[in-house]
Amino acid sequence: MKKTNGTGWLFASPYLLYGIVFFAIPLIWSMYLSFTDWNLISPVYYFKGFDNFIEAVKHPGVQAAFFVTFKFMAAFVPMVIVSSLAVALVIHGLPRFKGLFLIGFFLPYLASGVVSSLIVKGLLSHNSAFNVLLRNIGIEIDWLSTPLSALLVVAAIIAWKFTGYYALILTAGFEGINKDVYEAAAIDGVTSSQRFWKITLPLLYPALFTVLILSIGVSFGIFTEVYQLTGGGPNYATNTWQMEIFKQAFTNLSAGYASAVAIIASVVTFASIFVIRKLLEMWGKRNGWV
Amino acid sequence: MKMKKVASLFLTACIGASALAGCSTGNGDKSADGETTIEFWAAPNPTQQVYWKEMAKEFEKENPKINVKVSPIKESPTSEASIQSAIAGKSAPTMSENINRGFAAQLAESKALVPLNEIDGWEKLLKNRNMTDTIKTWKFSDDNQYVMPIYSNPMLFGWRIDVLKEIGVNEIPQTYSEVLDATQKLKEKYPDKYLWAKGDLADPTAWKRWFDFFMLYDAASGGNNFIEGDKFVAEDKAGVEVLKFMDDLRKEKALLTKQATDPFESALGIFTDLGPWTFSYWEEKFPEMKYNENFGLSLPPVPDGTEVKNINTFADTKGIVVYASATEEERKAAMEFMNFVYSNPENDLKWLETTKLPPARDDLSTNESFKAFFDKNPVLKPYAEAVPNAIPSIDNAKYNELQTHIGRYAVNPVVKGEVDPEKGWNEMKKAIKEELKK
Numbered sequence: 001m002k003k004t005n006g007t008g009w010l011f012a013s014p015y016l017l018y019g020i021v022f023f024a025i026p027l028i029w030s031m032y033l034s035f036t037d038w039n040l041i042s043p044v045y046y047f048k049g050f051d052n053f054i055e056a057v058k059h060p061g062v063q064a065a066f067f068v069t070f071k072f073m074a075a076f077v078p079m080v081i082v083s084s085l086a087v088a089l090v091i092h093g094l095p096r097f098k099g100l101f102l103i104g105f106f107l108p109y110l111a112s113g114v115v116s117s118l119i120v121k122g123l124l125s126h127n128s129a130f131n132v133l134l135r136n137i138g139i140e141i142d143w144l145s146t147p148l149s150a151l152l153v154v155a156a157i158i159a160w161k162f163t164g165y166y167a168l169i170l171t172a173g174f175e176g177i178n179k180d181v182y183e184a185a186a187i188d189g190v191t192s193s194q195r196f197w198k199i200t201l202p203l204l205y206p207a208l209f210t211v212l213i214l215s216i217g218v219s220f221g222i223f224t225e226v227y228q229l230t231g232g233g234p235n236y237a238t239n240t241w242q243m244e245i246f247k248q249a250f251t252n253l254s255a256g257y258a259s260a261v262a263i264i265a266s267v268v269t270f271a272s273i274f275v276i277r278k279l280l281e282m283w284g285k286r287n288g289w290v
Numbered sequence: 291m292k293m294k295k296v297a298s299l300f301l302t303a304c305i306g307a308s309a310l311a312g313c314s315t316g317n318g319d320k321s322a323d324g325e326t327t328i329e330f331w332a333a334p335n336p337t338q339q340v341y342w343k344e345m346a347k348e349f350e351k352e353n354p355k356i357n358v359k360v361s362p363i364k365e366s367p368t369s370e371a372s373i374q375s376a377i378a379g380k381s382a383p384t385m386s387e388n389i390n391r392g393f394a395a396q397l398a399e400s401k402a403l404v405p406l407n408e409i410d411g412w413e414k415l416l417k418n419r420n421m422t423d424t425i426k427t428w429k430f431s432d433d434n435q436y437v438m439p440i441y442s443n444p445m446l447f448g449w450r451i452d453v454l455k456e457i458g459v460n461e462i463p464q465t466y467s468e469v470l471d472a473t474q475k476l477k478e479k480y481p482d483k484y485l486w487a488k489g490d491l492a493d494p495t496a497w498k499r500w501f502d503f504f505m506l507y508d509a510a511s512g513g514n515n516f517i518e519g520d521k522f523v524a525e526d527k528a529g530v531e532v533l534k535f536m537d538d539l540r541k542e543k544a545l546l547t548k549q550a551t552d553p554f555e556s557a558l559g560i561f562t563d564l565g566p567w568t569f570s571y572w573e574e575k576f577p578e579m580k581y582n583e584n585f586g587l588s589l590p591p592v593p594d595g596t597e598v599k600n601i602n603t604f605a606d607t608k609g610i611v612v613y614a615s616a617t618e619e620e621r622k623a624a625m626e627f628m629n630f631v632y633s634n635p636e637n638d639l640k641w642l643e644t645t646k647l648p649p650a651r652d653d654l655s656t657n658e659s660f661k662a663f664f665d666k667n668p669v670l671k672p673y674a675e676a677v678p679n680a681i682p683s684i685d686n687a688k689y690n691e692l693q694t695h696i697g698r699y700a701v702n703p704v705v706k707g708e709v710d711p712e713k714g715w716n717e718m719k720k721a722i723k724e725e726l727k728k
Contacts, residue, residue, distance in 0.1 A: 040378035042400035126487075126550035127558055142548050145492055227367075231495050250371035251496070251690050253396050255378075 034259035045256070052260035062261055064236035065244045066268060068151070072240070073219040075155035080215050081208075083159055084166035091167065092174040102171060105164030113161070113224030120157055121229055144230055147237030154225050154238055162218060166211045173207025174200075205289040209280060216276055220269040241265035326623045327357040328616075331386035333608075334362035334369075337644050342387070345637065349630045356623045363388060377402050382613040384620045385627075389437060389611045391428070391682050392689035397611065398436045399687040404612045404621055405434035411625040418633040423652045423678065428609075430685050431519035438628055439609040439650035440641070443565050444676035445505050446603065447591070450560035452584040453483070462588045464598045466535045469561075469591045473544045476560065485539055487559025489549035491705045494697035496690040500683060501563040503701050504604040506532040508681045509590035513602035517684045517692065520726050522719060531593045533704045533711035540707055547705050555579060565606055566646045566673050581669040589676060605680030607650060635659040648673050688725055695721040 034052055038045035056062045091101050108116070123130055124143040134141065144150050177200065185199055201208070223242035226232060232239035232247070245265065249258035284290040332342040339362055346358035363386060364372040370393050376382045382402075389397075397403045406412050415438070416422050428439055449462050457475040473485045490498040507516065511528035539545050546559060554562040555576045564587065572579045579585055589601040612624045631637050638649040639659050648654055648670070655664070655674040664671045686692060699718035703709040709717070 039374075039396075039400055041374060041397065041402045044401075121549065122551055124549070126489075126546060126548040127553070127556065128551065145489075145548060231493060233493060246367070250368060250374065252688075253374060253400075 030259045030262055033256050034263050036256040037254075038256045039253040040255040041253070048256070052257045053264065056257065056261050056264055061232075061236060061239055061244045061247070062264065064232075064239040065241045065261075065265070068237070068239055069219055069222075069241060069268075070272075071151055072155055072222060073216060075152055076159055076219055077212065077215045079155055079159040080162050080166060081211065083163040084170055084211065085208075087163055087167035088170035088174055091171050098171070102164070102168055105167050107164065108161045109165045111161065113157075114228055116157055116161065117225050117228035120153065124153065145234050147234055150230050150234060150238050154222065154229060157225050157229075158218065158222060162215065166215065169211055169214075170204065170207050173204045176207075177203045202287065202289040205284055209284065209290075212280060213273065213277055216273060217269075220265070220272070241269075325355050325357060326619045327359060328385065328620050328623045328627065329359045329361070329383035330627075331363040331373075331383045332360055333388040334365055338387070341641060341644050344640075345631050346627075349627055352630065353626065356626065358627055373397075377613065377615070380615065382615045384616045385610055385612045385624045387440060387610045388608050390606075390608050391437060391685050392693075394437045394609075394611055395430065395685040395689065396687045398430060398432075398434070402614050403436045404614055404616065405436060406438055406612065406625075407435045409612070409621050409625045411622075411629050415625070415629050415632055418629065419638075419651060420653045420657070421651050424650045427682055428607075437609040437611055439607050439682075441608060441645070441647035442650040442677050442680055442682070443567075443606040443647060444603050444673055444680035445501060445563055445565060445606055446587045446589060446672055446676065447505070448554060448562050448564035448568075449586050449588060450554065450557050450584060451582070451586040453480070453557055453560045462586050464588065464591055465594045465596070466531075466538070466591055467594050469535075470538055470542065473539060473542045477542060477544065483557065484546040484553075484559045485542075485544035486561050487546035487550050487553035488562060489547060491536075491545060492547040492702050494694050494702055496693035496697070499693045499696045499701065500604050500606060503532065503696055504681075504683070505563060505590045506535065508602040508604050509592050510596070511602075512596075513679070513681050515684075517686050517722075517726070520686070522722050522726060524719075526715065526719075528593075529700075530712050530715045533700055533715055535591075535593070536701065537704050537707075537711045540705055545705055552576075554585075566648065566670055569669055570646055587669070587672045589679075600679055602679045602681055603676060605677075605682045607680075607682045609650070639663060646670060648677055650677070652678070686726075688728075691725050692722050695725060 035047055035049060036045050037048050037052075087105050091098050091105075094101065121144075122128060125131065131141075141149055143153055181199055181203070182195065185195055190198065221242060222240045223246065226238050226240050226243050227246070230238045232243040241261070245258050245262050248254045248261060281290065330342060330346065332338050339360070342360045346360050349358055350356065361383075363369045366372065369388060373382070373386065373389075373393075377397075394403065398405075412435070416425055421439070424439065424442065425435065428435060428437060430436055451462065453476070454460070454462070454472065457472065457479050459472045459475060463469040463472045469485070476483055476485060488502070491502055504516075507524070507528060510532050511525040514523070514525045514528065516522075516524045536545070546553065550558055553559040554564075555572075581587070590603050592598060592601055610628060612621055616624065635651075635657060636659065638651060641647070641649055642660065642663055646667075651657070654660055654677050655671070660674070664674055683689065684692065695718055699721050700709075700711075700714040704711055704714045
């Protein structure tokens with residue numbers, strides 16, 4: 001038994017070491033920083049108690065980050081679930097080359113957020129062919145300077161990026177459903193709508209649950225697309241937690257304050273994901289899906 | 291069993307050591323044989339890398355006891371963040387270039403920089419490079435000099451003179467009413483064109499104010515300071531006039547505050563801020579852009595009744611700093627290297643030829659060494675002539691927050707028609723004063 005423990009620790013040690021160096025130490029360090037006014041470079045700094053936290057809660061950028069995250073979630077999660085479900089359904093129905101198509105849809109996940117943001121920026125610029133076409137039919141949208149459209153554009157880019165990845169999980173879910181169930185249902189004369197809602201969805205629920213939790217997690221970590229496209233604007237309409245932390249730490253050189261914001265962000269993130277996860281579990285149980 | 295324990299401990303130690311080794315970078319120091327190595331972080335663009343590597347090589351030939359290691363500043367996510375991380379991680383270089391005055395003020399406030407005026411050889415450097423006047427505007431509020439300015443780009447406005455001619459305007463407008471007059475003619479003939487097509491006007495990002503508000507404010511106020519030390523000293527009249535000018539353009543539907551691709555090059559907008567770096571880019575991408583044929587350059591427009599000679603403008607300037615972590619020998623070696631580079635005007639000429647960025651010298655438009663270059667590159671001449679009237683950015687450590695307030699409370703809402711210019715100015719003033727009190 002002792003021997004097994006030793007080997008286990010040996011194999012786990014690289015990850016443990018990685019966890020200690022890159023997670024535990026920075027976390028403790030960040031907590032310490034959050035009670036100071038240090039900018040990481042000054043030789044002198046002072047303890048501020050909970051001042052950074054109080055200041056952060058009152059700051060419009062932090063307040064915006066809190067609400068913007070939930071708005072992103074409201075836009076992004078349905079977008080990505082519908083699109084990845086659609087892709088997975090189509091691929092599942094293919095007689096061959098499923099893997100090839102899945103790889104194709106997975107590629108955007110590997111694309112740099114900077115590159116995709118710059119392409120979208122060009123596509124949505126005032127004098128792009130797309131906007132000229134829209135203006136010709138009487139539609140004029142200031143895509144990145146209008147709060148709602150800016151938020152939707154960012155959500156759409158991220159949804160495009162993650163669709164292939166989530167479709168992969170959902171396709172695995174589809175493939176795991178026993179075909180006998182469908183055959184039995186066909187004999188009982190179920191309609192295609194009943195087949196989807198009463199068989200496919202409940203049996204797909206474990207994969208769908210994973211995708212839901214992952215996509216909710218993504219909503220709390222948006223940065224590159226916002227940084228490249230809107231800078232958190234207009235008027236904080238796309239200001240995410242990561243954007244606010246970046247601005248405070250690296251633009252205003254307020255590392256202590258930024259650490260306080262980061263800690264608030266992590267508490268909000270963990271609490272939100274915990275609550276949403278519990279609600280989803282309850283919902284699944286109530287419907288008899290889990 | 292014991293062997294296994296030893297092996298596991300060894301493995302863990304190896305992983306730990308390699309992880310930590312990956313985080314370290316070597317720093318310049320004085321070796322046992324009396325050689326000093328200094329680390330110089332240069333801007334990451336290839337032209338500046340080549341220039342500084344060449345300078346280092348030539349310097350080392352004459353100073354075999356000093357090694358200069360030139361490497362690019364990492365720009366992930368920004369060069370400022372990389373420098374901040376390097377200082378925090380105690381791996382800052384001896385010196386670096388590409389530092390603007392605002393960031394230098396942040397670093398100086400944190401005691402991360404050496405006052406250059408405290409290193410022997412500083413006065414000699416200023417005299418040899420002929421920059422005693424230029425350097426005056428670079429003095430920080432604590433009377434020290436933390437930055438050795440390499441270049442000073444007086445920002446100018448570009449005008450599409452081909453479009454101006456088409457609408458019957460043969461001279462580049464110089465005053466606000468002349469600009470408004472040209473705007474009305476433009477909108478009459480080309481309702482889909484704009485005077486100023488610039489999405490950044492509606493963006494509160496701090497540095498964007500250098501290329502709109504500060505150019506106009508420096509011109510309208512005659513170069514009056516905006517912030518002095520911790521005091522807001524901006525001239526109200528000039529500030530409100532600038533905002534009113536923007537508001538008047540908005541009312542004429544002459545501002546496009548949406549992002550557009552190459553708006554000036556495509557003549558969607560006929561007026562824009564231009565730095566000398568634009569022309570090398572145009573040579574490659576827009577060879578049809580020809581100076582004095584389809585575009586012209588001018589200093590910023592000024593309020594009516596203002597003297598149109600010696601107009602001030604914003605100077606986009608960057609320079610070299612020496613970090614406080616450098617040892618005495620390294621500081622001395624850094625100053626020797628700067629003296630070597632800048633005591634010979636040929637090196638500034640080489641810089642100018644390589645980068646097209648005007649060296650920060652008093653004699654740029656009069657020194658014979660540069661004459662041939664400007665004769666060959668007439669588009670850069672107006673920049674050289676404007677160097678003495680160019681005002682560098684504010685030197686307050688909170689410049690980011692302060693300039694964000696200019697955007698958020700004044701420029702952005704005014705160009706969107708959300709606030710009256712005077713009210714916007716007063717709200718901005720209140721926010722800046724509160725920020726300065728913190």
